[in-house]
Amino acid sequence: MNKPPRALLPLGGTLLAFDAAATRRLEARAAAPGPQPSLLMERAGLSAARLARALCPGAQQVSVLCGPGNNGGDGWVAAWHLHRWGVAVTAHALGGESRTSDHRAAMARARAAGVPISNEPQPSAQAELVLDALLGIGLRSAPAGELAHCLRALGQHPARKLALDLPSGLEADTGRDWGAAACTDTLTFLSAKPGLFTGAGRALAGRVWLDELGASFGGEPAVAELASSALLASWRALSPRAQSSHATHKGRQGDLWVLGGAMPGAALLAARAGLHAGAGRVYLDGRLEADSLQPELILRALPAEGPPVGSCLVAGCGWGEGQADRLAELLERNQHLVLDADALNSLAADASLRARLQQRAGRGARTILTPHPLEAARLLQTAVAEVQADRLRCAQALAQELNCTVLLKGSGTVAASPGQRPLINTTGHGALASAGTGDVLAGWLGGLWAQAPSADPQRLAALAAVWHGLAADQLPLGSAPLPASQLVQRMHQLHP
Ligand SMILES: NC(=O)C1=CN([C@@H]2O[C@H](COP(=O)(O)OP(=O)(O)OC[C@H]3O[C@@H](n4cnc5c(N)ncnc54)[C@H](O)[C@@H]3O)[C@@H](O)[C@H]2O)[C@@H](O)CC1
Ligand SMILES: [K+]
Structure with missing residues (x-):
């Protein structure tokens, strides 16, 4: 008997995410030969039925939308x-002929047991709970015809919606939306898929539950690590304050320079954020006389020779x-160097600036870019939709190309560095x-x-994003x- 599914969000520790190929390898390893449907499908369907009952204990009417593959097979087992x-x-x-023997077996058993079956491509109007088992990791393209019609009807249906493995139409590896309906809950099987956590994933999946179906990912490479509030605990070990809370002074807490420009408010926000993040001295070169709300900021023009060695510099916020x-x-x-906004543009x-950036790592200088999807698209010379269709790959490609760390903002912010997970x-x-x-995120990171x-820039960038998000999660x-x-x-109140 495998363990009941666990709710993944808010995530307490860290968790690895695996792509569909790794999930399929695991599935193949775990699938012992035997009677149909397979043991994993039996477990998946039972787990879904149990969660359905727990989520909606008094539901009088439940619709289970079953597609033609094994995702549909999970649905047939749950319906049974x-x-x-x-x-x-x-x-x-729905979705035509059975594509797999497991699916056929699960459907035949449900039929034999007298489960009412419909070919209507929409949930019953009276359904209080709908299980979405149309498509899972087998999704290849935008659902069309009957499946697309059904997903549109599902999107408009007022019932509670539980997606099996993935909201149908959401791509497991990327978070690309091919026309999925937003669900209230998603029960994912075997592995946490990256697409549930970035791109359209968070908006479509609702609460995410994981049932590993008794399998284990030993030896399989993970494509990403899911970062949570647990990263904040790591800050205690990194921050100088934690190492010497008595005999210290502002000069030991780090110097931050924030370079502003045409729109001074942006640099001001970044500088205030840096100050609240705990930097000992924050210098603002931002065309300002004084900040009466934040008199701790040192308003000073950047010396011609640059800031003293060892300080960190945030540039680009409100530059023009x-x-x-x-x-x-x-x-x-x-x-x-943390580069944001107009510095990224x-x-x-x-190209000569990009070449200078590429060379920095070779002499030990470190750079973190904090693009939003449009800035990332400009840097990659592509369209925003392309970036959003595969945020993990785009963040990694940009980090690789520019030889630096990239924090790609947006739902499911991605931190990537060359050669790192x-x-x-x-x-x-x-x-x-x-x-x-x-601007606050860039300043906080700085x-x-x-x-x-000496902290790893990728982990530090992820930590800043986690911290930033936690303030909203309140x-x-x-x-x-x-x-x-x-x-x-709010971020200041979260200091560990
Ligand atoms: N076989 C097993 O042992 C297990 C299977 N599992 C389930 O199986 C799912 C994967 O099953 P499948 O590989 O059969 O694939 P799916 O059930 O995700 O997809 C069904 C079929 O639809 C086709 N398809 C892809 N895109 C389409 C589109 N846009 N329009 C119409 N058809 C499209 C695919 O080629 C596939 O044959 C997982 O997501 C999971 O739910 C899990 O329960 C774990 C155990
Ligand atoms: K599904």
Whole structure:
């Protein structure tokens, strides 16, 4: 008997995510020859039926939408169990002929047991709970015809919706949406799939549950690590404050420089964030006389020779255009550089700047880029939709090409560095969708880096994203956007 599924979000520790190919290898290893349907499908279907009953204990009417493959097979097993337990369930046979022997066996057994079967490509109007078992990791392209019609009807149906393995139409490896209906819950089998946590995944999957079906991933390579609040605990070990809480002074807590430009508010937010992140001294070169709300900031022009060795520099927030020369100098001089916003646009427009960036790692200088999808698309010379269709791959490609760390923002922020396994942030939601929150993230990251210059940039970038998201997670999903200056205060309260 395998363990009951566990809710993955909010994620307490760290968890590895595996792609569909690894999941299939595991499936093949675990599938012992024997009577049909397979043991794994039996476990998956039973687990789904149990979760369905737990989520909606009093449901009078349940619809199970079954596709033609093994995802549909899981649905047939679940429908069979619900029927045996006396639940009024209707199974919908959709998507054409059975594609697998497991599917055929599961459907035949349900039919023989008297499970009511319908060919209607939509859930019953009275259904209080709908199980979406149309397509899983076998998804290849946009569902069409009957399946597309059914997904549209599902999207409009007011019932609670439980997706089996994945919301049908969501791509497991990427989080690309091919027309899935948003579900209230998703029970995923065998492995945590990256597509549930980035791109369209978070919005479509709802609460995510994992049932490993008694299998184990020993030896299989993971494609990503899911980052959670557990990363915050690691900050205690990295921060100088934790190492010497008595005999210390501001000069030991790290210096951060924030370089602003045409729109001083953006740099101001980044500087305030860096200060609240714990940097000992924060210098702001931002065309400002004073910040009466944050008098701790040291307003000073960056010296011609650059900031003192060991300090971290955040550049690009609110710069405006025409800063290529300034960026060229920074790329030559500074050891620890966080580049955001207009600095990224300057890089995208100028191959010689990109060449300078590529060379930095060779002399031990470190760079973290913090693009949102449009900035990443410009850097990769592609369209935003392409970036969003495969965020993991795009973040890794950009990190590889530019030889630096990339923090690709958006739902399921991805931290990638050349040759390292990327991290996907699992915290945060739409309350962060307001002007200036990106400046706060860049400044916070700079503030952390100033204190821990030898930390791994990829983990540090993921930590900043987790921290940023946790501040939003204190608010219910669907809350009004958080003004960026309030975000800084909330992040400060989360210091471990
Ligand atoms: N066989 C087993 O032992 C297990 C299977 N499992 C389930 O099996 C699923 C994978 O099953 P399958 O590989 O059969 O694939 P799916 O059930 O995900 O897809 C069904 C079929 O649809 C086809 N298809 C792909 N895109 C389509 C589209 N846009 N329109 C129409 N048809 C499309 C595929 O070629 C495939 O043959 C997993 O997601 C999981 O739910 C799990 O329960 C674990 C155990
Ligand atoms: K599904």
